[in-house]
Amino acid sequence: MLAKHSADILIIDGFRSVRDSSPTTIGLSEFMLSLNSLVSSLECTTFLLSPTEGNVADSENTLVDGLIELSQHEKGMQLIREIKVFKIRGGKHLLGRHVFEVGQNGIVVYPRLEAISTASRTIDDASDALVSFGIPDWDTITRGGVNKGSVTELLGNPGVGKTLMGLHFIYEGLQRGEQCLIVGFYESPLRLIAKAHSVNIDLASFIDSGQLQIIWNPPLEISVDALAHQVLEDISGRKVSRLFVDGMDGLLDIIIHVGRARSFLTAFVNELRCCQVTSFFTRELPYFGSKLPENCDSGPSSILYENIMLLQYVEISGVNHRQIAVLKLRQNGYDSANHIMLISDKGVSIGRSVSTEKLAQEIIKNNAIKNEP
Amino acid sequence: MKEDVITSAPDDAPVILIVDDEPDITTTYAMLFEYHGFRVITAYDGKNALKVIDELVPDIIISDYMMPLMNGAELCTTIKKDPRWEAIPFILQSAAFHAKDINAPYDLLLQKPVTFNVLLTEVIRLTAHKLC
Numbered sequence: 001m002l003a004k005h006s007a008d009i010l011i012i013d014g015f016r017s018v019r020d021s022s023p024t025t026i027g028l029s030e031f032m033l034s035l036n037s038l039v040s041s042l043e044c045t046t047f048l049l050s051p052t053e054g055n056v057a058d059s060e061n062t063l064v065d066g067l068i069e070l071s072q073h074e075k076g077m078q079l080i081r082e083i084k085v086f087k088i089r090g091g092k093h094l095l096g097r098h099v100f101e102v103g104q105n106g107i108v109v110y111p112r113l114e115a116i117s118t119a120s121r122t123i124d125d126a127s128d129a130l131v132s133f134g135i136p137d138w139d140t141i142t143r144g145g146v147n148k149g150s151v152t153e154l155l156g157n158p159g160v161g162k163t164l165m166g167l168h169f170i171y172e173g174l175q176r177g178e179q180c181l182i183v184g185f186y187e188s189p190l191r192l193i194a195k196a197h198s199v200n201i202d203l204a205s206f207i208d209s210g211q212l213q214i215i216w217n218p219p220l221e222i223s224v225d226a227l228a229h230q231v232l233e234d235i236s237g238r239k240v241s242r243l244f245v246d247g248m249d250g251l252l253d254i255i256i257h258v259g260r261a262r263s264f265l266t267a268f269v270n271e272l273r274c275c276q277v278t279s280f281f282t283r284e285l286p287y288f289g290s291k292l293p294e295n296c297d298s299g300p301s302s303i304l305y306e307n308i309m310l311l312q313y314v315e316i317s318g319v320n321h322r323q324i325a326v327l328k329l330r331q332n333g334y335d336s337a338n339h340i341m342l343i344s345d346k347g348v349s350i351g352r353s354v355s356t357e358k359l360a361q362e363i364i365k366n367n368a369i370k371n372e373p
Numbered sequence: 374m375k376e377d378v379i380t381s382a383p384d385d386a387p388v389i390l391i392v393d394d395e396p397d398i399t400t401t402y403a404m405l406f407e408y409h410g411f412r413v414i415t416a417y418d419g420k421n422a423l424k425v426i427d428e429l430v431p432d433i434i435i436s437d438y439m440m441p442l443m444n445g446a447e448l449c450t451t452i453k454k455d456p457r458w459e460a461i462p463f464i465l466q467s468a469a470f471h472a473k474d475i476n477a478p479y480d481l482l483l484q485k486p487v488t489f490n491v492l493l494t495e496v497i498r499l500t501a502h503k504l505c
Binding site for chain 1: 398488
């Protein structure tokens, strides 16, 4: 058949039967050598499909030019497909497991971002140019915004206005003619557009023109590798300069491999920096207190983010106020005071700095209440 | 499906002598050349090839270069010096050569790896007179 049809590809499905039918290892090796000789003479690329798992020392594993394992990874009720290359003779393949999906267009493999990032070792071009948030007083506090190509994290309590800050950041870019991308996990595009509209930010026209894309997925059974691939492809394809990820908690929720979050995020933000995308991530604090939730990656955020901002509710004289502050900014010289943040139908504005004396009085008062018998 | 089964070539079909110390190579080439209508005899080194040739003179010889006892270049030189066999086309194939053997009197030198289609084309060309 091979000689008659001049086949370019031969697939032997169920190679286990061939292995089982050979009484000795030598017999199987002889078969493999003959097969090798035949298909190489005919330039016929051959795939042996076998249910064997792992790089075991079977003769077929030794004699083949490439060894690829397809497997499944299970976490709770969730199951994903994975591919691992044990060997490709003469090739420098990416080590480790990678996710693949089976869809209408066949198999799509998503090389693990950490492996790609390590292999490419691209160095980002640190820029001194500043990127404005489009909130005048906030730009004053940050002395012009954040560095171009930097990654910013905004920590904040639920409902405190993190998304609105992000929308301002994106809207400013859109008005400057930049290509922008929003990656969301909670508010659907329609809700986000409506929310923006309520504070006089018109996103719809920019979506229509293609200047703004929204990638939205509820943080359920979606592949973080597929999402990262989609995001980076859009950034590369449209030359996106501003990215708003709302929020980091959703991204962490879909990283199903235990212990992978930190390395994945390191690779992801590295890719963003290399693309010179100024990125803005929101991260949710609990309703009460400022401790990060359990799903967070361990270790300090400062490794991932050049800039960290904190937005939280503070009680002053019995009234909850929004208070925003810069915790860290790559360039020096920012205003480190806590400031009141106001939200109106015109969007976010920054008010007066919160009086230190007033805050101290509140802290003393709160401590006194807590210490009452 | 019967047509896919390799059958014995007719008695007047050209004879190919395949000389290689790797049995997988000789087996594969034998199978494929027989499928294409040739008769095939095999030998596993140069000395063995000279014995085989004594019994049945082939129409063409395909030999590997690196073999024990007598390599392909030495075999080629021996055959081409013998008036009985000097007219037999000789294809020598190898991955690498010693400088001293580069001028062996072969008809065709092929660099390994050689695909079967290339080899088949050359064999047909060199045995065209027999096929006619």
